[in-house]
Amino acid sequence: MNEHRRQILQMLSEGKISADEAERLISALEERPSGSPAQGVSDSGTKARPKYLRVQVDAEDDGHDGPTKVNVRVPMQLLRAGVKLAGLIPPQALHRANVAIHEKGIPFDLSHIKPENLEELIDQLNDLSVDVDQADHATKVKVKVFCE
Amino acid sequence: MIPFVAVVSLRGRESRTLRVWVPLILLWLLLVPLAVLFSPLICIVCLACRVNPFRTFSVGWQILCALNDTELEVEHRSAGISICVF
Numbered sequence: 001m002n003e004h005r006r007q008i009l010q011m012l013s014e015g016k017i018s019a020d021e022a023e024r025l026i027s028a029l030e031e032r033p034s035g036s037p038a039q040g041v042s043d044s045g046t047k048a049r050p051k052y053l054r055v056q057v058d059a060e061d062d063g064h065d066g067p068t069k070v071n072v073r074v075p076m077q078l079l080r081a082g083v084k085l086a087g088l089i090p091p092q093a094l095h096r097a098n099v100a101i102h103e104k105g106i107p108f109d110l111s112h113i114k115p116e117n118l119e120e121l122i123d124q125l126n127d128l129s130v131d132v133d134q135a136d137h138a139t140k141v142k143v144k145v146f147c148e
Numbered sequence: 149m150i151p152f153v154a155v156v157s158l159r160g161r162e163s164r165t166l167r168v169w170v171p172l173i174l175l176w177l178l179l180v181p182l183a184v185l186f187s188p189l190i191c192i193v194c195l196a197c198r199v200n201p202f203r204t205f206s207v208g209w210q211i212l213c214a215l216n217d218t219e220l221e222v223e224h225r226s227a228g229i230s231i232c233v234f
Binding site for chain 2: 073081093
């Protein structure tokens, strides 16, 4: 059993993917000619890790203010340190923060952020790309979040 | 490595750009005695909050080191600011 197939079965057993998704992934693996690496994966089997998270905001105002541009580049290392910082939040503060988050209707538990999940979390950001376009009668806002 | 320099660029209404190089190393040198002085107090606060003080210092140091290569730019028709940390 090759490594990819083993990973898919592992994800299925952990409940991360459904049986249908596992079947699709396995059939995609079988369709791929053996020896050819997957798209975006290097010969060594590891993806090139992005170094920065980039946020770009372009706001065009039809009024007299003119356009506003925001460009932020955050090193991934800072995100790693930030997640570690979340692990330092005292339990009582964590509980209060979780309650506040749930009150806002966001189904997220800060206590699930653990250092052992950190690398997995950062790795998932590799494929992150968020594009938001908003066009009101007066303003047009474009937000782009991606890794590079 | 912790960042040594921050470059702050300010652009005014007349499109004149003022670029300031801030030597962060001097700031760190000034803060080191304060950090040493307040470290017992920080340790006590950490222990009171049931947080490992060594881990706190470690994460603080990591955040400081990770600030390298951070870039922030805000551009507007009348003004703009850019901050780069090296």
